[in-house]
Amino acid sequence: MKKFIVIDGLDGAGKDTQVKLIAEMYEKQGRNVTVRSHPCSDNKYGRKSKEALLKSGKLNHLLATIYFGLDAIRSVVKYTHDDNVDVLIFSRYILSVMYLPDGINTIIYKIVAFILPTSDCMFFIDVSPEEALRRISFRNEDREMFENIESLRENRLKSKKFTYNWNVIPGDDSPEVISEKIKMKCLETD
Template sequence: MDKFIVIDGLDGAGKDTQVKLLAEMYEKQGKNVVVRSHPCKDNKYGIKSKEALLKTGKINHLKATVYFGLDAIRSFRKYYYNDNIDVLIFSRYIMAVVYLPNVINVIIYKFVSFILPTSEYMFFLDVSPE
């Protein structure tokens, strides 16, 4: 793989827009591009994460974060070492921890960002949706 790109940010920050633009650019260069937008709809972890995100309450926020992490790890393991992929783009990779209560989210963010590999091409979008 030539590039592993991570675009992270809160809801409405423009992650999908940036991912689409990057993917199109690399595809025009003839690169084989795979995009993983978490939570993903193609596996049980992503589906359970999305279900929990749509509910309220602390337990659902915790479930969403745990399943989200499993979804991201699954994507990483499945696609990162694939020799047929030139560019792997992950959207929303570590940011699920933002749904956890304050203080805990900082601790879990540091832990998750230590476990999950980062990229030299890692962007955090911090803009207002307006």
């Protein structure tokens, strides 16, 4: 299988920054890199997920998670078998199940992690909720339903149930320090 890398974490963890840095590293090596940042805007599932994330309420919470899952599955189906792709990088992947109600999220995670591809290069950037919120405040975007201190704290705690087989990287460090840790692990597995 091609090189499969996942960067995940809370909103404001720096996922897209790290994806960009990792993609640049592999592109400099002459590798064909495809990046999928979920929810993606190039398909109806990603657009519906983003639409629901910008609203509030339990129904939109559930819709955002379901559409997100369909968006990620679409990316897996479309890009894992593309012979033109050497390195496939996902920003946000199966950890979205942590947003489902407790109990069911653990069951769904185990099923999804068994069915969908995984690799030794799956990273969870463990940013503190306070640092995440600080970073979010500098973005020029509408806030999503989980981008408040209470949700960030709750979801960071929930993430601990799911990241036992992930590479957990401290996320309050500078982007360069985080990137070096990710790059070292990726290069180990090349």
